Amino acid sequence: KNEVEQSPQNLTAQEGEFxxxxxxxxxxxxxxxxxxxxxxxxxxSLFMLSSxxxxxxxxxxxxxxxxxxxxxxxxxxxxxxxxxYICAGCSGGSNYKLTFGKGTLLxxxx
Amino acid sequence: xxxVTQTPKHLVMGMTNKKSLKCEQHMGHRAxxxxxxxxxxxxxxxxxxSYEKLSINESVPSRFSPECPNSSLxxxxxxxxxxxxxxxxxxxxxRNVGLPYEQYFGPGTRLTVT
Numbered sequence: 001k002n003e004v005e006q007s008p009q010n011l012t013a014q015e016g017e018f019x020x021x022x023x024x025x026x027x028x029x030x031x032x033x034x035x036x037x038x039x040x041x042x043x044x045s046l047f048m049l050s051s052x053x054x055x056x057x058x059x060x061x062x063x064x065x066x067x068x069x070x071x072x073x074x075x076x077x078x079x080x081x082x083x084x085y086i087c088a089g090c091s092g093g094s095n096y097k098l099t100f101g102k103g104t105l106l107x108x109x110x
Numbered sequence: 111x112x113x114v115t116q117t118p119k120h121l122v123m124g125m126t127n128k129k130s131l132k133c134e135q136h137m138g139h140r141a142x143x144x145x146x147x148x149x150x151x152x153x154x155x156x157x158x159x160s161y162e163k164l165s166i167n168e169s170v171p172s173r174f175s176p177e178c179p180n181s182s183l184x185x186x187x188x189x190x191x192x193x194x195x196x197x198x199x200x201x202x203x204x205r206n207v208g209l210p211y212e213q214y215f216g217p218g219t220r221l222t223v224t
Contacts, residue, residue: 033212033213035215040220041217041218042198042200042215042216042217042218043153043200043202043215043218044215045212045213045214045215048212086152088152090211096141096160096204096211097155097158098155098213100152100153101152102151102152103150103152
C-alpha cells in the first residue's frame with residue numbers, strides 16, 4: 001500500500017522566516033507533487049518532481065529518491081504564503097494515481 | 111492554456127434534487143479525475159476516466175454518476191444526495207506524455223446539500 005507522511009501538521013512562522021515542510025513516502029511511489037490550497041480554495045500544483053531539485057520564485061522543492069524523502073522550502077515567507085501544503089505521491093504507471101499526505105497548515109504572521 | 115475549469119463554483123441542493131457538475135480542459139489530456147474533499151482532509155479519489163475508460167472507487171455511492179462526453183469534458187451527475195455529501199468537489203486532468211505525469215486541478219465546486 002502506498003503511503004505518504006507529512007510533517008509538521010501545523011506550522012506558524014513570522015514573516016521573513018525560512019520554512020521547511022517534509023514528506024516521506026513508501027516504495028512504489030515514483031514522483032512527488034507539492035500542492036498548495038488556500039482556505040476555502042482549490043488546489044494549485046506547485047511542483048512535480050521525481051529527482052533533484054526545482055525552484056520557482058521563493059519556493060524550492062527537493063527530493064531524495066534513495067531516502068524516499070522530499071522537502072518544500074519557502075524563503076522569505078510572507079503572510080500570503082499562509083495555506084495548506086500537501087504532498088502527494090504518484091504511482092501506478094498506466095494506472096497512475098495520487099496518494100495524498102494529510103497536509104501542513106502554514107500560518108505566516110506579519 | 112493550462113487551465114481546468116469547473117462550473118458551478120457553488121451549488122446548494124436539496125436531497126431530492128438532481129444536479130450536475132461540469133469540468134472542462136483543453137490541454138489535450140486524456141485522463142480526468144473527480145475528487146471529493148471534506149474540510150481539513152486531503153482529497154479522496156472518486157472516479158478516473160483514462161482514454162475514455164472509467165475506473166471507479168468502489169466506496170463511492172451510486173448517487174454519484176460520472177459521464178465523459180468527450181476527452182475534454184467530464185461531468186458528475188448528482189441525485190438524491192445526503193447532507194454528508196456536502197464537500198468541495200475537485201476535478202483534475204493529467205497530461206499523458208513526459209513522465210512524471212503532472213495533475214492539474216480545477217478550482218472546485220463547493221457543494222452544500224440541505
